[in-house]
Amino acid sequence: MRSPRVPVFALSFLLAVLVALGGSLAPLTVSAQTDPAATAPVPAAPSEGAPTPSVPSAPPQTATPVAPPPSAPPPAALAEPERRSVERLLGTLADEGARTRLMDDLRSLLRVAPGGEPAPEARNDWLADVTQSLGALSAGVLAMVGEIERLPEQIEYATASLSDPLTLERIARTVFTVAAVLLGALAAEWLVKFLLRRPREAVERRVVRFWPLRLLLVIVRILLDVLPIAAFAAAAFGVLALALVDMGFVVRLAVVTVINANVLARIVIAGGRALLAPSTPGLRLLPLTDESAAYSFLWLKRFTNTGIYGYFLLRTFWIIGLSQAAYLFLGDLLALLLAGMAIVFVFQVRRPVAHALRGRDGAPGNFSRFRRHAADFWHILALGYIVAAYLVWVLDMPGGFAYLARATLLSIVTIGVLRLVLHGLDRVFAAIFRLGPETVVEHPLLEERANRYLPALRRVCQAVLVLVAALVIVEVWGGAPFEWFASERGQGVLGRVVSISIVVLIGVFVWEIASAFAERTARRRPDSTRLKTLLPFMQNALRIVLLTIAGLIVLSELGVNIAPLLAGAGVLGLAIGFGAQTLVKDVITGIFILLEDTVSVGDVVELGSHGGLVEKISIRTVHLRDFDGNVHSIPFSEVQTIKNMSKHFAFAVVDVRVAYRENIDDALALMAEVAADMATKGPLAATIVEPFEVVGVEALEDSGVWLRGRFKTRPLGQWNVKREFYRRIKGAFDARGIEIPFPHTTLYFGTDKKGNAPPVRVLSNDAAAAEAPTPSRRRAALDAAARAPGPMIEEHPGAREREDDTSLIPAVDEQTPR
Numbered sequence: 014m015r016s017p018r019v020p021v022f023a024l025s026f027l028l029a030v031l032v033a034l035g036g037s038l039a040p041l042t043v044s045a046q047t048d049p050a051a052t053a054p055v056p057a058a059p060s061e062g063a064p065t066p067s068v069p070s071a072p073p074q075t076a077t078p079v080a081p082p083p084s085a086p087p088p089a090a091l092a093e094p095e096r097r098s099v100e101r102l103l104g105t106l107a108d109e110g111a112r113t114r115l116m117d118d119l120r121s122l123l124r125v126a127p128g129g130e131p132a133p134e135a136r137n138d139w140l141a142d143v144t145q146s147l148g149a150l151s152a153g154v155l156a157m158v159g160e161i162e163r164l165p166e167q168i169e170y171a172t173a174s175l176s177d178p179l180t181l182e183r184i185a186r187t188v189f190t191v192a193a194v195l196l197g198a199l200a201a202e203w204l205v206k207f208l209l210r211r212p213r214e215a216v217e218r219r220v221v222r223f224w225p226l227r228l229l230l231v232i233v234r235i236l237l238d239v240l241p242i243a244a245f246a247a248a249a250f251g252v253l254a255l256a257l258v259d260m261g262f263v264v265r266l267a268v269v270t271v272i273n274a275n276v277l278a279r280i281v282i283a284g285g286r287a288l289l290a291p292s293t294p295g296l297r298l299l300p301l302t303d304e305s306a307a308y309s310f311l312w313l314k315r316f317t318n319t320g321i322y323g324y325f326l327l328r329t330f331w332i333i334g335l336s337q338a339a340y341l342f343l344g345d346l347l348a349l350l351l352a353g354m355a356i357v358f359v360f361q362v363r364r365p366v367a368h369a370l371r372g373r374d375g376a377p378g379n380f381s382r383f384r385r386h387a388a389d390f391w392h393i394l395a396l397g398y399i400v401a402a403y404l405v406w407v408l409d410m411p412g413g414f415a416y417l418a419r420a421t422l423l424s425i426v427t428i429g430v431l432r433l434v435l436h437g438l439d440r441v442f443a444a445i446f447r448l449g450p451e452t453v454v455e456h457p458l459l460e461e462r463a464n465r466y467l468p469a470l471r472r473v474c475q476a477v478l479v480l481v482a483a484l485v486i487v488e489v490w491g492g493a494p495f496e497w498f499a500s501e502r503g504q505g506v507l508g509r510v511v512s513i514s515i516v517v518l519i520g521v522f523v524w525e526i527a528s529a530f531a532e533r534t535a536r537r538r539p540d541s542t543r544l545k546t547l548l549p550f551m552q553n554a555l556r557i558v559l560l561t562i563a564g565l566i567v568l569s570e571l572g573v574n575i576a577p578l579l580a581g582a583g584v585l586g587l588a589i590g591f592g593a594q595t596l597v598k599d600v601i602t603g604i605f606i607l608l609e610d611t612v613s614v615g616d617v618v619e620l621g622s623h624g625g626l627v628e629k630i631s632i633r634t635v636h637l638r639d640f641d642g643n644v645h646s647i648p649f650s651e652v653q654t655i656k657n658m659s660k661h662f663a664f665a666v667v668d669v670r671v672a673y674r675e676n677i678d679d680a681l682a683l684m685a686e687v688a689a690d691m692a693t694k695g696p697l698a699a700t701i702v703e704p705f706e707v708v709g710v711e712a713l714e715d716s717g718v719w720l721r722g723r724f725k726t727r728p729l730g731q732w733n734v735k736r737e738f739y740r741r742i743k744g745a746f747d748a749r750g751i752e753i754p755f756p757h758t759t760l761y762f763g764t765d766k767k768g769n770a771p772p773v774r775v776l777s778n779d780a781a782a783a784e785a786p787t788p789s790r791r792r793a794a795l796d797a798a799a800r801a802p803g804p805m806i807e808e809h810p811g812a813r814e815r816e817d818d819t820s821l822i823p824a825v826d827e828q829t830p831r
Contacts, residue, residue: 154342191268194252198272201248206241213237220295231287231296238283246276266332274325278317285313305365312358319354323347345407352403356396363392423489431482435475442471509570516570520563527555547607550632595650599633602649611655617729619656620647658728662702665724665731667738670717672752677718680751681707684722687741692724695802697737700730717754737802748793 105111216234221227249272253265290297291307301309327347331340370388398417405413484494497503531548538544565575590597612618612635616627625639635652637645671680688705691697703725711721724734746753764770 155338159336159339190253194249194268194272197252198245198249202241202245205244209237209240217293217296227296228298231290231298234296235283235287238287239280242276242279242283245279246272270325270329270332274321277325278321281317281321282314285310285317289313308362316351316354320347320351323350348403348406352399355399359392359395359399366391420489420491424486427482427485427489431478434478438471438474438478442467512570513567516563516566520559524555524559527552547604550604595648596633598650599648602652603630603632603634606649606652606655612657616660617658619658620652621654623647624656658731660728663726663728663731665726665734665738667722667724667735667742668711669720669722669742670714670754671720671746672717672754675718675751677710677720679749680718680720680746681709681722683745683749683751684720684742687745688722688724688738691734691737691741695737697730697734697802700726700734702727716756 105115213234216230216237219230221230250269253268253272287296288298289301289306289310291303291310294303294306297306299306324344324347327335327340327343330343331337335343367388370384370391398421401417402414404410405417410416487494498507531552535544535548565578568578569575606612607630612627612630614627614630618624618627618637620635620637623637623639623645625637625643625645627635628638628644629636634646634648637647639645667684669680669684671677685705685707692701692704701724706723706725708721708723710718712719724731724738726734743753745751762770
């Protein structure tokens with residue numbers, strides 16, 4: 014073990030000498046300040062295991078010498094009435110109930126003021142205690158000022174006393190005795206330390222990783238450190254008991270106080286050395302670095318020496334004559350010094366402690382987040398504890414330190430229990446809300462919805478637990494929140510909170526049911542643009558309704574008068590209704606058009622005089638793009654009729670005209686032949702869903718006969734079928750020699766009386782006629798051209814077929830399509 018530093022023992026020796034000097038110079042009346050326990054004789058050298066002598070536990074209430082009471086005359090004999098009164102009084106005092114009644118009557122008499130009115134009762138709360146403590150502090154300051162004013166008189170008295178040879182001789186003997194006590198104690202300590210040197214070195218050389226064995230070695234080391242200190246105390250008290258010089262009771266008691274201070278300070282330092290192990294990392298119990306351990310041990314010694322030596326020094330000065338008020342004031346100054354040292358220490362270790370509290374960066378978990386937050390303000394909490402402890406000491410609050418310790422311990426226990434409960438809550442959530450593979454396959458939306466609300470539910474439960482823990486901590490520190498909740502006002506607040514929670518839960522429940530229905534409907538029909546348009550609108554409308562109703566109920570529960578809000582909302586809605594009639598009409602008409610599925614994105618429609626592909630539908634307008642690429646935006650309020658050309662099927666109606674000289678049956682048969690060829694071969698075979706329907710002669714026109722037929726096609730295929738039929742029927746008519754008439758004028762040259770027309774001169778080109786193909790070759794070429802497929806174009810790019818016609822509002826009389 015290292016030898017104690019020289020300044021500590023020099024300070025102890027100097028302190029003992031000053032105490033001896035002050036005790037030798039103090040007047041004899043000083044001994045009357047000590048409490049009754051101080052009049053007991055100082056024990057002799059303590060035997061092994063005997064307790065160390067200690068100073069009085071509390072200062073006396075006065076510092077003035079106590080004069081002996083004057084001799085009182087013997088009591089006179091009592092008369093018979095007086096004797097009976099005394100006997101009745103003794104009987105009353107002997108009876109517990111009667112004595113209590115008597116004391117209550119006496120207190121009632123004391124509470125009545127001289128004027129006859131009851132005197133106000135004295136306050137018995139913390140404010141009264143603080144006021145009384147402040148008064149005592151002021152009295153201490155005044156007493157200290159008085160001690161300073163008496164300092165010249167004390168110096169003059171000491172100077173006069175030092176001129177007396179007997180006083181000087183007594184001081185020399187006292188100083189010699191004190192030196193002998195300390196030197197004997199040091200010699201005994203050195204001898205024990207020398208004998209225990211090798212066992213201690215053997216213990217310090219051990220490096221043990223097994224924690225229980227390390228703890229056992231630390232206990233052995235503490236014993237090896239305490240044994241020399243015990244030898245020092247035993248030798249000091251033994252030499253002091255065997256001293257031949259009569260130092261007086263006050264000086265002897267002051268020297269004992271100094272020895273106790275030295276022993277107590279060294280025991281505390283030895284315990285800190287065993288716990289921190291600044292020079293032996295192998296025996297260190299705490300997870301500290303060598304630098305942190307050495308720094309902590311340095312501050313431990315500072316606090317120990319300052320606090321213990323300062324306290325016992327004040328006790329010694331009080332024993333040798335310091336007034337009680339000055340003693341209390343200097344004690345407050347010592348506490349202020351220790352509080353300042355503690356504040357400096359907190360600021361110096363702020364960052365290392367914060368780094369240790371944060372732990373690993375990015376660690377998950379609520380407790381890790383709590384540690385990261387605590388690392389930012391732990392020093393503020395520590396400073397608050399230091400200030401609170403100092404105020405408790407200065408104001409002398411009864412039970413203040415016990416209250417702080419109890420509240421702190423209960424707060425730590427509450428936080429620990431909260432951590433365990435939160436950890437158990439996470440495990441419960443993980444076990445209960447775990448879905449099996451079969452459940453996920455059977456209900457695919459359940460996992461998604463559970464994952465959406467599980468974190469929110471977990472956070473709500475955690476918030477409730479944290480709130481309860483916070484209320485418990487406030488209750489521990491004297492806030493009495495549960496008492497307030499039990500009151501009428503608190504119950505009212507709790508009732509409002511419960512009502513608001515129920516409203517919120519109902520709103521969330523309704524919203525989730527609507528969202529589940531919307532998601533399921535959208536999953537069943539993922540390509541429905543009508544649902545993509547309607548569902549967000551309906552969800553937003555439902556969200557606005559729920560938020561409005563829930564908000565009004567919450568405001569009502571909070572005590573806000575919602576009648577003006579409802580009236581204002583009604584007036585505003587009426588004004589909007591009158592000012593935006595067209596807008597309302599657009600929205601309502603659009604909703605019903607979308608619900609009935611009359612128009613959808615991708616349809617080819619005609620809305621009044623506008624036609625084209627539906628590119629976009631909002632809640633109040635529809636956007637069309639025509640064949641020329643122009644976009645038309647049409648409000649629903651202007652839509653009177655809707656012509657949809659892309660639902661279920663379409664008819665490609667074809668009109669053909671032939672000359673009057675042609676055979677109508679041959680022409681119709683040729684039309685059917687060409688249509689049959691288109692339906693069986695070529696790229697449009699899949700578009701035509703039913704055989705060609707010959708309608709017949711539609712009309713007899715000026716230039717020819719109008720023939721009509723039609724194809725039943727898939728939606729949006731009627732235009733290509735019609736174009737292809739016209740191309741093929743033209744080639745077929747040319748190949749068969751069937752004339753397709755065109756508008757012409759008949760020239761009439763007139764006739765003579767005999768009925769003969771004048772001759773017409775006709776010129777023919779023999780060369781051109783020779784080069785013209787023969788009728789058979791021309792007919793074969795036309796026939797081949799009629800059977801070859803022509804070019805195909807897309808009438809409305811982006812258009813789609815309408816196969817699903819399930820409307821949300823079915824018609825009253827709906828005919829099944831053929």
